[in-house]
């Protein structure tokens with residue numbers, strides 16, 4: 432296996448090094464203003480204000496409402512939130528819908544989240560060959 436220094440890393444979709452500007456901004460919240468932003472005491476004020484400002488800036492950037500921004504801990508939680516939320520809405524619109532189709536190359540975080548819905552939903556995994564894989568990449 433190639434050592435880390437000789438590797439050309441192309442998977443920034445999965446993770447990337449933290450930008451120095453982000454580290455510089457975060458240091459004071461990790462070391463000085465480290466309070467829980469949802470606590471009801473004075474230590475929450477600075478982190479709460481910083482999150483409010485970040486939410487507003489992101490909403491402006493994404494042309495959405497601040498309350499539409501949801502911060503999560505990472506990919507698995509985001510996937511679960513999106514999947515379960517979408518399915519809840521779908522269930523209201525189409526109560527009989529009970530069949531989910533997922534490709535075998537889906538990230539395990541998604542596959543496991545969907546599998547947790549069985550037996551309420553029938554889960555079908557579809558395989559991927561080179562032709563369909565190219566199609567998925569278009």
Ligand SMILES: Cc1ncc(COP(=O)(O)O)c(C=O)c1O
Pocket residue numbers: 444445446504505506507508510538540541
């Ligand atoms: C599509 C997708 N879903 C979920 C994850 C898992 O993310 P986390 O480890 O932050 O839960 C990743 C991580 O690479 C991902 O690429």
